Amino acid sequence: MKLKEIFKNVYRINGKLATKNLVPGKKVYDEKIIRIGREEYRIWDLFRSKLAGAIAKGLKQLPITPGSIVLYLGASTGTTISHVSDIVGLDGLIIAVEVAPSCMPPLIHLAEDRGNIAPIIEDANHPERYDIPKVDVVYQDISQRNQVNILLKNIKRHLKPHGYYMFCVKSQSIDVTRKPRDVYKEVLKQLSKDTRIIQTLELDPYDKHHMFILGQV
Ligand SMILES: C[S@@+](CC[C@H](N)C(=O)[O-])C[C@H]1O[C@@H](n2cnc3c(N)ncnc32)[C@H](O)[C@@H]1O
Incomplete structure (x- = not known):
């Protein structure tokens, strides 16, 4: 899994934009979730x-x-x-x-x-x-x-x-x-x-x- 922080708390994960979920376990608009180690990231739909x-x-x-x-x-x-x-x-x-x-x-x-x-x-x-x-x-x-x-x-x-x-x-x-x-x-x-x-x-x-x-x- 390739993870890069592009702005504070904004990431690119395998080419997709994402933010680190403030409320792990909860989705907001059926966005995709990716877990890396203990962290959970929400894919941000362009x-x-x-x-x-x-x-x-x-x-x-x-x-x-x-x-x-x-x-x-x-x-x-x-x-x-x-x-x-x-x-x-x-x-x-x-x-x-x-x-x-x-x-x-x-x-x-x-x-x-x-x-x-x-x-x-x-x-x-x-x-x-x-x-x-x-x-x-x-x-x-x-x-x-x-x-x-x-x-x-x-x-x-x-x-x-x-x-x-x-x-x-x-x-x-x-x-x-x-x-x-x-x-x-x-x-x-x-x-x-x-x-x-x-x-x-x-x-x-x-x-x-x-x-x-x-x-x-
Ligand atoms: C394009 S949508 C916003 C989408 C949202 N920014 C997002 O990315 O999730 C525009 C919103 O502006 C609201 N809106 C329109 N005129 C407004 C006004 N004068 N004051 C406050 N909200 C208004 C509409 O009701 C609508 O929910």
């Missing part, structure tokens, strides 16, 4: 998580590390969050904001199992409604027309000085009539006014019409 897709496409820096506090916008049922939870460990915290009530039962269940996730049912358009500590990273995966605006509002209110953001842009939600690359160009122009873009990655074939942006304030 087609079900944009963060996994971004790492596979060559993300150079992962600001989510053990102990990080992450504000995660667009939590859904917690597929990606479960891996972020493995990475930040019990010294870290993921504040998971999700607007859809139907996502809450599985997300709450995940939070109970893991001990480092705080689910909040709220609209990320209103960051003033969640009173939280300043965070190291804002992660956003929300398919809304005003997704850039949502990100900037949350950064302004909740991100620490010099903190990082990770942004999954869905061009089709912003403007389905325009070419994705034209939409990305405009998004990057908007973000460049107030932040520093570190890296951009187009996520196809894992997620079509998506760009992943890593930036810092």
